[in-house]
Structures are given as structure tokens and as C-alpha cells.
Amino acid sequence: MTEPTHPYQPRHQPQDKPAFVMCATGEAVTFAEIETRANQSAQLLRAQGVGIGDHIAIVMENRREFLELCFAADRCGVYYTTIGTHLTEEEIAFILGDCDARLVIASDRYLPLVQGAARASNCTLFRVGEGPQDVPDWAAAAAGMPRTPIADERQGLDMLYSSGTTGRPKGIKWPLPQDAPGGRTMLIDLLTELFGYAADTRYLSPAPLYHAAPLRHAMVTIKMGGTAYIMDRFDAKGALELIERHKVTHSQWVPTMFVRLLKLPEADRLAFDLGSMEMAVHAAAPCPHDIKRKMIDWWGPVIHEYYAGTENNGFTAITSAEWLIHPGSVGKAKLGHLHICDEAGVELPIGETGEVYFENGHQFSYHKDPAKTAACTNAQGWTTLGDIGHLDDEGYLYLTDRKSFVIISGGVNIYPQETENVLLSHPAVLDTAVIGVPNADFGEEVKAIVQLMPSVASSETLAQSLIDHCRQHLSPIKCPRSIDFKAQLPRSATGKLYKRRLREQYWNR
Incomplete structure (x- = not known):
């Protein structure tokens, strides 16, 4: 086993400095405290028979124990799966069984949801917080364990599941490193080089930690010696207040958060000093052009965007200055080499629209699904996440939409994102989804589902x-033929839209 040449672990950071702060309660956890608790949890995992290469799962809201458990798994060669708290008992049971979790730790808030799922998957269950005595308390059990590192430390990894926006969630598995924990990783190298995470970073995370980007960026911040500020849930005005109070330097957002920030009353938007911000990163979904331009006008050239998936098979990034020259682009490749291919996986010329592939990206597979892994790989070995886009002659990538969201009406491909962007520019619209619904003559027609601003009646x-x-901004074929209003659209906490759920309501009648 090779020794790490660059130690990135809480034990190597200033021990009295906060590693992370839970914003809702103000609870600060120092590097010394996270080191002790991660060691004790790692000791308990070994005592429970969880060995190198085994899997555990975590089901809880943003709370102190979440990150401590991740750091414990990160140092004992364990795959850890963080499960979305919005899922049903059946969906949780599927993930526990699919990832072969030996053990699951659930917070008291979600314990009733997890108990049946744990029984169904024959998975040992622990709780965090209050709960029935027949479910053992993880904190109490860990408190009796040694505070020293386990004897067989090994670098662990997350094994996260796709959000299931286009089908059943898929476990994304990377090869387990052969190194001791705390060495340089692809993510540390990539994120520190692109976004400047360092010891003086104060990173605001307004999203649930069970998602890939919030979890990975928060952990990289802590490993670099910075401090992560974790919101329990996103609140637009509250986020601005936290940036001012904690002099936040780095933050991460999704476009729906930008929309809600911009639709705050002007007095609220301008009430806070945001001058400490050096980097505001957004990703996860396409950002409407006018929304992004307004954010740059407001926050300045600190807005950065990237395109990647949980798979990390490739990565693009773009700065504010670049975006103003190449509006709508998600940037150039920073990991892997970009190709645009047709449905047969054959590369298309520059400027033509097709499926986005990465060459020489990070190796991954879909857990227990070799057919799915093979389906996203073409004959050249390039891999795709199923997104549609094109490249310009300078190598900048422009995304059109997901392949599975394309509406085919009378043989013509219609990309819903363009229509959604136009609808979002209307002052009455807070959120929208555009889908194809059945049409006897054309196969599909365009429908918009709209969530209105709170003060607007349908x-x-x-x-x-x-x-x-x-119709003022688009050709007629791209415009909705009908609009339905809903009080809330089905989005994940990181802004991904569950279009599959909406489509099912119209196609399964």
C-alpha cells in the first residue's frame, strides 16, 4: 500500500478551527472533534464486521453526524451510499439491496421510513437521535470506541445513486483506491485547481448533503483545511444573510435557486454585503440565459458554471468572462476530451447537434448493471450521460437537453429547455416544465406545466x-399548445426536475 504524499485529513488541520458549521443551529465542529468522532465511528464499523470494500448507507437530513460518518467511511476503505430523504420506503429498500449495504444509519426523523426497508434488505440498522430502544444508538455505541485510528486504514469512496429523473436510480461505482486515506485524489486535484478551495475557504452549501456535488465539495473544502457552512434547507434571503455574516468566499447553487434569489424583493436582495464572495459555482441543470446574465450583473464575475454527472466521466467549466463571450455554453473540457456523436456513436462535425461523449474520463460502472454501463459506451470506449449538445469551433460545449426529454412532434425534434427558458422569463412564472403529451395526429404535442409566483392566480x-x-420568442412548433398549473413541480433538492413523474400523469391515462 502506498503512503499518501499529501495528507488531506482532519487530523492534519488546525485542531481548534471549525471544520464545518450547521447554520440552522450554529453548532460548530472543530477539526479535532471531527477527527475523534470519525475515528470512533470507523472503529465501530470494524466492530460491526464492515470491512474494506463493504458498503454502508446513510439516510438523514443535513446534520452534524452526516459528515462525521462520511469521514469515518472515507478512512476505512468502505463504500458509503447517501440516500435521498425524499424517497419512499420501497425506493430506499431497493437502494439498500442493490448496493449490498451491510449497515444503514438513519436519523430519528427518517427512522420510520428506513426500518421496513432495512428489514426487507437484511441490513443492520442504527439510529442517530431519539428513537426506540430496539434500534441501537450509533452515537452511544461509537462513544465507547477508541479515539485512535483503526489499524487497517484505507481510502474509502462514496457510491452514490443517480437522481432517477429518467428512470430507476443507478449506483455509480468507481474502483476503490489502493492507498491509505488522505492522499491526493482526482476530485481534490480537479476542484482545487478550478475553484480554488484552500485553507482560507468559507464554503456555503445550501443543498442536501446526500447529493453528489454538495457532499463532495463540502468534503474537499474540509480536507483542504477550509470551513463548510451547511444550511439545513435552502432559503433565498437566509442564504444572503449567511454570506454576509460568515464572509462566505465560495458557494454552490442550482438554477432554481438563482431564480428564487432574483425574485426576492429588491430591498431584500440589496440589503446584504456579498463582497466576500470569490466563487459562486452552479451546475446540475441548464441555466436560462437571462437568469445567468442577471446574476452576473448582480454578483459580478464570480459566477462559475460546470457540467458533470455523478459519474465524473468528464467535466467542463466556464468562467463569467468566458460565458459573456460564449453565452449559453457550459465551457470547455477540464476532465476528458469532448465528442459529439450521432445515434450510432459516430462522431459528428463541429456545430452539429448530437449526444455528448467524453473520452479518457474517469473510470466508472453502474453497479450490478453491465448492460447500462455498456449502453453509455460507444465503440471507441467514449462514455455519455445521455445529454444532447454541440461544440463550437473553439471547443465550447452547448447543451440542448437530455436525450430522454426530447419531444418528437410530426417527426420534428423539439428540445423543451428552450421553451422552459422563455416561460421562466415571464414575471408570473416561478417554475416550469415542458413535456410531450399524446397527440393523435403528430404523436406528441408540447405541453407546459407551470408553477406561478405566490401572488399570482391561475x-x-x-x-x-x-x-x-x-410565440413572441419561439417558432410555433416549440410553443406549448396547452398549459396546466400546479402548486409545486417535482424537483429534487438540487433542482433536478423529475419529468418522468410528470410524463406518467399524461401517458398512463
């Missing part, structure tokens, strides 16, 4: 006004 007149608004 009506047939407003629906027609929104359709007219689209």
Missing part, C-alpha cells in the same frame, strides 16, 4: 398570455 386568460409570450 386562469385561462393567463394560460393564453403565457402561450402568446412563447
